[in-house]
Amino acid sequence: MTAAAHHYRTGEGRTFQLGRITLTFKTSATDTEGAYSLCEAIEPPGAEAGLHRHPTYDATHIICEGRYECRLGDATLMLGPGEMMFASRGTPHSIKSIGPEIGRELMISSPGGIFDAFIEDVTNAMAAAANGGPPAANKEIAAKYGIEFLA
Numbered sequence: 001m002t003a004a005a006h007h008y009r010t011g012e013g014r015t016f017q018l019g020r021i022t023l024t025f026k027t028s029a030t031d032t033e034g035a036y037s038l039c040e041a042i043e044p045p046g047a048e049a050g051l052h053r054h055p056t057y058d059a060t061h062i063i064c065e066g067r068y069e070c071r072l073g074d075a076t077l078m079l080g081p082g083e084m085m086f087a088s089r090g091t092p093h094s095i096k097s098i099g100p101e102i103g104r105e106l107m108i109s110s111p112g113g114i115f116d117a118f119i120e121d122v123t124n125a126m127a128a129a130a131n132g133g134p135p136a137a138n139k140e141i142a143a144k145y146g147i148e149f150l151a
Contacts, residue, residue: 003031013040014116016123020047029113037112039119045099055090056146057114059107066103070095092150118145 006027013024022042029037043066051071061070062084070077070085071094079085087093097103109115118141125136139149 003033006031016119018119018123018126020044023119025116025119027112028116029111032112034111034113036108036110037116039107039109039115041103041105041107043097043103043105045097045102047103048096049094050149051092051094051151052142052147052149053087053090053092054114054145054147057109057111058089059087059093059109059115061085061087061095062106062108064104064106066101066105067098068095068103068105069098094151114145118142118147121145 008026011024013026014028015022015024017023020043024040024042025037026040027036027038029035045066061068061079063079063081065081068079070079071092072085072087073091073093077085085093085095095105107115121141121144122136122138125133125138125141128134129136142149
């Protein structure tokens, strides 16, 4: 079955709020027959994904706006608009918006569906905790998807 072509306007897609970071999934595994997911992240200065790795999918970070400090394996990188970072499966990496402006990046995860499901589970757990439920167990949720936080 061939995936249907689609046009997303600015602001369209499935959006999640993860702390101060806004994540909007433009395509998911269902759109790409499992090949990849594409997510736009809007990140104020100081927002970050700490050092982590995932053996279940590759992650490509394409910087559109802002400045980012990243770790990729043992290297520390400073990225700006037009630059990208590819973290192959299992490679420790982190990314932090360093400002002064709000950062915007596109993230491609391949195969698709794993990162999407992780974000949905984490944001649901955070919403439940905010409504009197148990605290969100983000590390346990991450482990369910093969994601390991290292710092």
